[in-house]
Amino acid sequence: MAKLILENPEKEVEVEDNSSIKGVCENDFNVPFGCEDGICGTCIVEVKEGMENLSERNEKEDELGLRDNERLACQCKIKQGSVKIKY
Numbered sequence: 905m906a907k908l909i910l911e912n913p914e915k916e917v918e919v920e921d922n923s924s925i926k927g928v929c930e931n932d933f934n935v936p937f938g939c940e941d942g943i944c945g946t947c948i949v950e951v952k953e954g955m956e957n958l959s960e961r962n963e964k965e966d967e968l969g970l971r972d973n974e975r976l977a978c979q980c981k982i983k984q985g986s987v988k989i990k991y
């Protein structure tokens with residue numbers, strides 16, 4: 905199992921390895937979503953720890969010009985281990 909951690913307020917949720925982080929971000933962390941298709945940028949989260957445990961950036965994330973420590977919660981998956989995010 906992998907672990908997704910919200911920084912503030914601190915909250916931890918276990919998820920299956922290689923699963924999308926969207927469900928946890930939406931249901932447990934209350935991250936706002938818009939298009940859910942990598943276009944609007946509403947779901948940008950800042951990765952505080954564990955970027956290496958997320959899937960590679962996809963084309964949609966590249967096109968939005970995210971900072972190095974940012975990802976789209978509707979696009980990335982957690983591969984394993986733990987990842988701490990903030991939004």
Ligand code: FES
Pocket residue numbers: 936937938939940941942943944945946947948976977978979
């Ligand atoms: S919800 Fe629009 S980019 Fe993720």
